[in-house]
Amino acid sequence: MDIDSYLNEHENKSLLRVLTCGSVDDGKSTLIGRLLYDSKLIFDDQLAELRKASEKNGTAGAGKIDYALLLDGLRAEREQGITIDVAYRYFTTPRRKFIIADCPGHEQYTRNMATGASTADAAIILIDARHGVLTQTKRHAFIVSLLKIRHLIVAVNKMDLLKYSEEKFRKIEEEFGSFTQQLNIPDVRFVPISAIEGENVTQTTGKTPWYQGDHLLSILETLDASDSRNLRDFRFPVQTVIRPNLDFRGFAGSITSGSIRRGDPIVTLPSFQNSRIKRIVTPDGELEEAFSPQAVVLELEDEIDISSGDMIVKKGNLPHIEDRLEARVIWMSEKPLLPRSKYIMRHAGRNIQGRIVELQYDIDVNTLESRHATQLPLNHVGRIVLETSSPLFYDYYRDNRSGGAFILIDPLNNVTAGAGMLRPPHRDKVPEKEKEQLQTFVSSDERAETFGHGGKQIYVAGEDSELARSFAKQLERELHRLKAHTYGLDFKAEGVWGRSAREIVNASGLLAEAGLMSIAVLPGLPVLPRKAKGTYCIWLGNVVSAPETADRILPPAKANENTAFLLARTLYVEF
Template identity: 50%
Template sequence: MSHHDDLIATDILGYLDAQERKSFLRFITCGSVDDGKSTLIGRLLYDSKLIYEDQLATIEKDSKKSGTQGDKIDLALLVDGLAAEREQGITIDVAYRFFSTDKRKFIVADTPGHEQYTRNMATGASTADVAILLIDARHGVQIQTRRHAYICSLLGIKHVVIAVNKMDLLDFDQRKFNAIETDFRDFATQLDFADMAFIPMSALDGDNVSTRSARAGWYSGPTLMEYLETVDVESADLNAPFRLPVQWVNRPNLDFRGFSGTVASGKIKVGDEIIVIPSGKRSAVASIVTFDGDLKVAREDQAVTLTLEDEIDISRGDLICAAEHPAGQSDQFKADIIWMSDDALLPGRQYLLKTGNKTVPASISSINHRTNVNTLAKAAAKTLDLNEIGEVKLSLGAPIAFDPYSENRNTGSFILIDRQSNATVGAGMIRFSLRRAKNVVWQDLEVAKPERAGQKNQKPAALWFTGLSGSGKSTVANLVEKRLFDLGRHTYILDGDNVRHGLNNDLGFTDADRVENIRRVSELTKLMVDAGLVTLVSFISPFKAERRMARDILDDGEFIEIFVNTPLDVAEARDVKGLYAKARAGLIENFTGIDSDYEIPENPEIIINTNDMSAKEAAEVIVTYLQDNGYLEGLDL
């Protein structure tokens, strides 16, 4: 390394002990494109003497080839590691770097400034204690400056440094600095920052980064490093209620049973009383076990195993809390969402929600509004697109333990996962539980589905017909119902066109409306199956996710997917209702097969090809399937 602490050579144990006792700070650099974020981090690494000599030599060489500072060392290259970043001179991914000073240890996240990489910036901000928001002194507060400031506030960052960079290009003009400070303070009145520090600097030359600038004699505040070394972000964390999401039940032998995880907030000591959510069971801490030996006290971010004085049932995903401050639990929330997928958020679509160590099914019940992150104005919205932020209502498949995000970032945050691809599509912050959800409980009924089905001498099921418009779904479904009716079975048809005349007459044909259309029909189908009926559902239902949702809300074996496999050219040639002709002429928008996708079923129970068989033959195939699989008990065909 270009520099090292003499204590390493003379007293290595003393050096390690000193490092262990240092406080720790996570911070993020953000702001608009080319405001100097990577250069600033490079300067911090350079000034802290934590650059290896061979690394420094490589950077000097690379500066001549792909640097942007002429004959000077391009310190941004210390952070911009991707080839695409160096070629374009921008940050794309989130780059994390560690460094330390005599007073503190740091992890810094360098995040991209381009709007298209906003999701990466949000990822970096989600764990930061402090945000350094850079502003190019020549350009002042930009749109992306406001965007990043809003996201930092939304993600609970209370301490922000507004680093007015490149002041050397304006000869450290105090009037320009003051104008930028006034502009930002006016905008920030709508944000939730606890404190803001404004620092004029030159990241390239080091002015007011680690050393005070002689060129800004009018500035009397701290340097950036002085601020980072002294800002208090720990007292609030330690005073937060204790939370330990259980990651693993540790049972190496019959004599030991502990509960392992990383402390999400607060502190715990041996003898403290705890409560487990959701069970509500109580006990006290018998010991705090770690790899390096037992502790008397455990604090936030420490990985520990707790043993308890009592044998109580605790599983992975449970939350161990301070007894006097238990977390809440609910299955419906109001929350803020940052959408991170190229595919739009669609209310009603089923996702997976992961918080802590627990994963449950979830859907967005509704979008209250979308926020314009540049003006902070709120607007009505039916969907959220990539990088958009909105306030939503969440409905979960099972209750979870939680704290409001404003009180605890670890237990109040979550991610949404696409059930098909397992990709993370959204990040969210819980505002509060929807109280009315706690007042809605299932009413016990003495007559249930088995009794209703037994009375009808049949096994209830949903025959889900899916295929393009004109494929023959309704025709085949109608023939199946007539055949079952003649056999004395109890049935009902839910047809797409008929349902849109009543229950769903408020919905159009956008992707969001199609999702809501199928969600409502799925819930109605569930009620009809619960009534003991063989329910025939004839809808295009173009998306796999919604067909899977319909399958998942029914019991095993009750959902029978019937793919009416008619090619587009055949369906269009039939065009009984003239809809394809109108769609081709541009008179109908969002028409499946023309300008809206149809996702072919992967493993349907029955495939019907109306090119190879008549509608009557197709109906007999379906009725025979029902007989062979026990849905028509006691019936001799």
């Protein structure tokens, strides 16, 4: 094979990002060092230096190589015999390329572990066979599940010290297996290994005849990590604008999820302007189609004002757009998280001012139960509600890891305070403001008897602002002719879904509680309030661009007086 063929074959190998974690002294660094050694990826001078370092700082015994020293590069790490920082190592086999993150096991360095896990496709959790499952082992497994790593390999290490006891291995497998069943990790496998001896790491020597599975490297080489990528939702945060001459204006960035083809219709956020992809440009030439995680420059058919921090998405596949968010957060700061604290939220290349509205609960790592908390200390995991100064364009982390991840930065010292994962809101949770609201003296049934109908929130939205306003007025006029008690609300700040729109929604809710039929028009917004009892959402536009919460989708040609006449009678009779 010539050099060009070799390089081409090497370039086209699939890449797997792997995390190693677990409690302190479980042998994570030793395992990775052994993988590098057995894969023949250590140069002669590195091996000589490793032997010398093993004699001085090694813990493997006289005359033996301490493979952990290949990764523990900091002086403090070598002196203490522990891992502090996250160490990344690259190696390759004939079948695959790997980037392995060696994460620290000590509790005070849990934040380092979460950092290493944020980009991983698979995780290896090591358990010392002598000590079994520890609290830190569970904590790391919980963080792995939080970060939606779908493949978990549980390597029960140091089996050589227990004479490769099957009984001990099965006991750990049963105990930790029952714990991982609660974590919703689809693929969990157990492997008995000895990192120092190399048993079941890159080969099997027959010391565990009772184990019929593959050795560790074989599992890593054959693991299918394609299910961890979101190829459905196209998200393109704009990093910078490229304008080398008067004839070209492109938008540079990395595709964080999904794919895009030349000619695809797109929407820009936050302006909600429509266009199509004219060209997809890379340093190697133009492409017909681009996928995550490629870095490309997109040129649009229309001249649209787009700047760094904006987002380009496919038309009909919009992210959630909210300024009140719920998330799970891993706290990484010595200063605990407190409600009403303010932070800088960094998400998809944007920095937004944010405020912690509520700390809903802390999570017990051992039992996975939620518990009341007034603050969130270092290395704890909790659920929070936060508000941002401007709307956020995001996906739920469960659906799109890149679109649902964020960090919180302390504005006083620019230190990363926490890492968060955006989640769907609690449907049954009542906001504190609503809890404090005074109960009325007249029931909704009494009001319905007086007015002849119940309270109702009717929302009208669409791509054409004027059409949405016109149809909402026609609908209110028809309801009024039926002697319905109505009140119209018009939100005129187009292209923004934030606090102002939320106030319209809240006002509409109060009017409905008073027994009125409120008709709120939200023109130019491709979103509608969530489905709830007493709401009815009308979308004027095509089916592809309609929000999920639309109860009625009307083509623009049918948004006329006749349709308003018929719809008003339907709403009046039903409600």
